[in-house]
Amino acid sequence: MTMAIDALTTLLGAAGLITNPADLSRYAADASVQGPDMPLAVLRPKTTDEASKAVAICAQAGIPMVPQGGRTGLSGGAVPPAGAVVISTERMSGVIAVNTQAMTLTAWAGTPLQVVQEAARAQGLDYPVDIGARGSATIGGTVATNAGGIRVLRHGMTRRHVLGLEIVLPDGAVLSRMRGLVKDNAGYDLCQPFIGSEGTLGLITQVMVQLCPDEPFSALALLSLRDHAAALDCLVAARSRFGDRLSAFEGMWPDYLDAVCTTWSLVPAPFATPGFAVLLELRARADAQLDGFQDWLGELMEAGLVDDGIVARSHDEERRLWALREAVGEVDAQLGPHISFDLSVAVDQLGQFCHACDRKLRGVQAAGQVIKVGHLGDGNVHILVAHDGSDASVTAISRSVYCVLREYNGSVTAEHGVGRSKRDWLTACRDPVEMIALRRQKQIWDPKSLMNPHSILDLRASNTATLIRQPHRSA
Numbered sequence: 001m002t003m004a005i006d007a008l009t010t011l012l013g014a015a016g017l018i019t020n021p022a023d024l025s026r027y028a029a030d031a032s033v034q035g036p037d038m039p040l041a042v043l044r045p046k047t048t049d050e051a052s053k054a055v056a057i058c059a060q061a062g063i064p065m066v067p068q069g070g071r072t073g074l075s076g077g078a079v080p081p082a083g084a085v086v087i088s089t090e091r092m093s094g095v096i097a098v099n100t101q102a103m104t105l106t107a108w109a110g111t112p113l114q115v116v117q118e119a120a121r122a123q124g125l126d127y128p129v130d131i132g133a134r135g136s137a138t139i140g141g142t143v144a145t146n147a148g149g150i151r152v153l154r155h156g157m158t159r160r161h162v163l164g165l166e167i168v169l170p171d172g173a174v175l176s177r178m179r180g181l182v183k184d185n186a187g188y189d190l191c192q193p194f195i196g197s198e199g200t201l202g203l204i205t206q207v208m209v210q211l212c213p214d215e216p217f218s219a220l221a222l223l224s225l226r227d228h229a230a231a232l233d234c235l236v237a238a239r240s241r242f243g244d245r246l247s248a249f250e251g252m253w254p255d256y257l258d259a260v261c262t263t264w265s266l267v268p269a270p271f272a273t274p275g276f277a278v279l280l281e282l283r284a285r286a287d288a289q290l291d292g293f294q295d296w297l298g299e300l301m302e303a304g305l306v307d308d309g310i311v312a313r314s315h316d317e318e319r320r321l322w323a324l325r326e327a328v329g330e331v332d333a334q335l336g337p338h339i340s341f342d343l344s345v346a347v348d349q350l351g352q353f354c355h356a357c358d359r360k361l362r363g364v365q366a367a368g369q370v371i372k373v374g375h376l377g378d379g380n381v382h383i384l385v386a387h388d389g390s391d392a393s394v395t396a397i398s399r400s401v402y403c404v405l406r407e408y409n410g411s412v413t414a415e416h417g418v419g420r421s422k423r424d425w426l427t428a429c430r431d432p433v434e435m436i437a438l439r440r441q442k443q444i445w446d447p448k449s450l451m452n453p454h455s456i457l458d459l460r461a462s463n464t465a466t467l468i469r470q471p472h473r474s475a
Helices: 002-016 021-028 048-061 113-121 139-144 228-245 254-263 293-302 315-330 347-362 391-407 423-428 432-445 461-468
Strands: 065-068 085-088 095-099 104-108 162-168 174-177 203-210 217-225 246-252 276-284 308-311 338-344 370-375 380-386
Touching: 002 048, 048 085, 048 162, 048 203, 065 139, 065 203, 095 113, 104 113, 113 139, 139 203, 217 228, 217 293, 217 315, 228 246, 228 276, 228 293, 228 347, 246 315, 254 315, 254 370, 276 315, 293 308, 315 370, 338 391, 347 370, 347 380, 347 391, 380 391, 391 423
Parallel strands: 065 085
Antiparallel strands: 095 104, 104 203, 162 174, 162 203, 217 276, 217 308, 246 276, 246 370, 338 380, 370 380
């Protein structure tokens, strides 16, 4: 171990290696949890060559490694276990190139998402993956977690936009697929396994993404509806009228609105009576493409589908309306100890699923206040459940929610990733054959289980039988 640290010190220098205990604590956490253990060291390579050599040193010494980007994850996926080093991409930052003809952008993995977006827009283009933590989340981290966000309805998850990756494998070898080919059927796609792998298969060092034309014009409305069923009818109507101009369709349940507007006063209440609210956004390349938006909303109100509505008439008003949806990022202190579920079910079943979860949680003594908010257009809901802070409460609440989820054939994570917090619940959405396939994938790329070893899967033998004995889910 000492020899490895000495070799890393020689390789990375003082700026590239942190070992002072006082400086290590911030690398022991992500946005969801503070780990119980400090990393042995934090490695901060500046180039792919440095990263490759650092990983090789750790691999030879048998030292576990945890890649880190902006530490904005919400599943504990960047929290290092005892005896591990952190490999931070914070010094591997910056946009390398923007190709306007091919509409691609290449960046170091540690580049903040917002920097990528701004570089694209400066060329009249856009990188449409967008999340609330855009200022600190890194492009490499969003690829490693296959980030979703508020415009998945229109543009899909991160996976859709990745054209190339450069990856340091767990033994230090460098896998580079940075040719920028839109069409390439020469065997297996070697980039795809690493998208959404949460740093368990390798360290992403460079990313090439496909851009799209910028759409600077927008129309935004906040609608009050009877319930989720009415919101679903509104979604169908919006798709029929506006097609791919519909870029976001965000839902806020009455319990969420009551909490953030009335109980905690985080944002002003938009309507006199809190019902089910939808934030609906259109985006276009020309203002004329948004014509008819207000007339269409009037038609919905006349038909009785929408009870009330607010249309943003300026960028400031748009920001104020979005603040209602983004207030979920400010509720941690008010809720106290809580579980933040990130769940996905089929779009047409989301309302029924949430009702079923509410009914189930009312019978769980450990469950406190419940609020729900999510991306209605893609079937992703965030259910936040308060509790007393005990492990027993966490287990009881999680078991109840994931039991309902299994009945609806959903996923334990839609966009936040599995990490450490959902690892032991993965069989709620993966059958035995899938679990075996996931384990084999890990063993192929990381046979010594050195890369982020406690995230997504626990390969310890004592866990294997439990995972495989789970019953198969019917379709």
